[in-house]
Amino acid sequence: MTKEAISPGRGPSAVRRILGPAPLLGLLTGALACVLIERFFGQQVSDLLHLPKMPVLFGILTISKVVAGLVNALFKGAAFEGIELLQLPAAGVYFAVVYLLPLIGVGRITAGAANRAAAALARMPLPASALVHLGLMYVTLHVWAGMSDYRLITLNLTLIAVLFTLSLNIINGYMGEFSCSHPAFMAIGAYISSLFTVGLFVDDKVLGKALVAMPMDYLTFPLALILGGGAAAAGALIIAIPSFKTRGDYLAIISLAFLFIVKSLFENLQVLGGARGIAGQPDWATLPVIFAVVVLGIWIINNFVTSTLGKALNAVRDDETAAEAMTVNTRRVKMTAFLVGAFWAGVAGGLLAHVLRYINPAMFGVQKLAEVLAMVYFGGLNSVYGSIVGAVSISLLGEALRPLEILKWIFIPLLLILVMIYRPTGLVAFRDFDLRKAMGPRTDSRPKV
Template sequence: MKKNNLNIHNLITYGIVVAAFLFVSILVWTGNASRHLQAMLVPIGLNIILAVSLNLIVGFLGELTLGHAGFMSVGAYAGCLFAIKYAEILPTAVRFPLAMIIGGLVACVFGIIIGVPVLRLKGDYLAIVTLAFGEIIRSIIINLEFTGGASGLKGTPQNSNFYIVFVVIMITLVVITNLVNSRAGRAICSIRDNRIAAESLGINITYYKLLAFVIAAFFAGVAGVIYGHNLSILQASVFDYNRSIEILVIVVLGGMGSIRGSVIAAVIITALPEMLRSLADYRMLIYAVVLIAMMLLNGSQKFDKYKGRMNIGGLFTLLKNKKSAKEAG
């Protein structure tokens, strides 16, 4: 019964994404989508992939990392360098998926290299060390010759489009939701809820922490490859800690441990600055105020009655509770 519920929950999430995709596709086909909207679709999709994968670490494993953009940059450079090298030899249909897999795997390797020493640390110490790793990766990429240095990597074929991003989003969602509902996912959640209890039940803490870390790194790497294929120049300066923080904001806003929340929050947070474009210079100020207000409403005791409802995941629970209350009454 419980398992069935979870599956329905996941299917609703997939359904929302598919419906949104179809809606936007119809807009594009009928020529009703503005250039602005079309340009925003790939960044929104990327943020969905990044947020869902980061949610695995922050929401389900319960560890704070500020280095997600670092994995993204490693994946982006690995995938794009591959794509540039084989641009003439392989057809796009083979090359692009291969580039994504290579980018993801390289990010995985970095996930292991970074994760093994770093995951011994906890809380804020882990946060600052992952931030430090992200910054180190960025500095090194800027100083290397074959990555194009500070001026950026040029010549990646621009193969990214909205449809490919949609396919990758669906794969990400299926993999992560199934992982979370599996034995491994329950082990990961148990580490978050009580590490010592989990350890005494015989759960291998290091293994599961690393597993979550590496899977999240893989998807961040894939997102990086798509990002690289979306722009004519790939610059390392984009992947600074502010990018990691942006993804973290999406995860926290969407509700930690809520995949559907991450998806919706990714759309809102990516689109919000664009929607505020008419306010020109004031848009970042308003964005900041909105962010603070949402966090205050969410966390303050004064609003405790509504606690957990102001984030999007919570809103769904609220609606569901109301519905079931109606049905019962």
């Protein structure tokens, strides 16, 4: 949205030039228009284009399915109908007609009005303006996900990935350490919150009969998440204390060890289901709940990293000795960063457990670590935008390229390598997330140089 290049000496980005002077408010309105168009006319458009179904992930899925069919036909001799090739341009046209053109069109047409509205909102307290933007964003996502349950589950898991990635970015990005224990924090959060919800409110084979019967038991879900996050933070203490003295490779090894300890702990704890895990979590992690928690998480983490303490994190990253000399209490800083990061990872774990409604220790292994590290480094270190971009793009790509099967695992790592070559710190690294500026009016398409 506010992807315009701020660095001096560079002109407005191509995206920004096309979108014109539309502020975030205008773009959100445009996005809402897109999903409404899709909601009411998407089926007709896809029928008109002779697409077999309404494209579910912006047409990328349709394209990768055709490509997969083509690859199978070429290398394995599978049957392939040439007519399917026509789905390639059709998916592109669908994307253009339903998303791209309305977004640009509405964005440009409403730019004047949206700028005036944004200016009016900017005069109001920040929370009011933020609520308006978030409301628009939620409605857009709600309508978009309402069209298909597959979108809904993808969106839910993507939002959780955003929170999880951001929480790791505190440690790996802002503090500049290489921590490998994040899946363990997620596991602790997932288990403790499941223990709370399943143990108290659900009849379960592993954890026994429900202890409490309450008509509004879902209202306790925030408590479950906080407990999960708190337990993860408590676990982080174990890793934060040795991290006082270690840096770099050694911290990576200690934290990796912690990951394995936690995983085997849950594997061996028969009261928590052992390797079989816990199933039957209540279905409480709905889209509004996840959206609210993730937004809250982003807000708090953003405040944290832009606070004095957050700046101290950067100081510790750049030179620990110098930071210490400049009166930064490095111990306290490291400890806080670990605890905050682990807390939100635990909350993400609690959400994940209640979306999948099943957890087992194997889910929180090295594979999960690789996934989240890829999201952090792909999106960009030291940046809230970066975490959002990284988590969303890797999740969506992983989903949209699923039909390619094994080729997907060539394509995504290749993309990572390319990003690391051309942008070694990730796509949108080291950029502050200034809420006021992001939501403000955009009178001039090109601000100061």
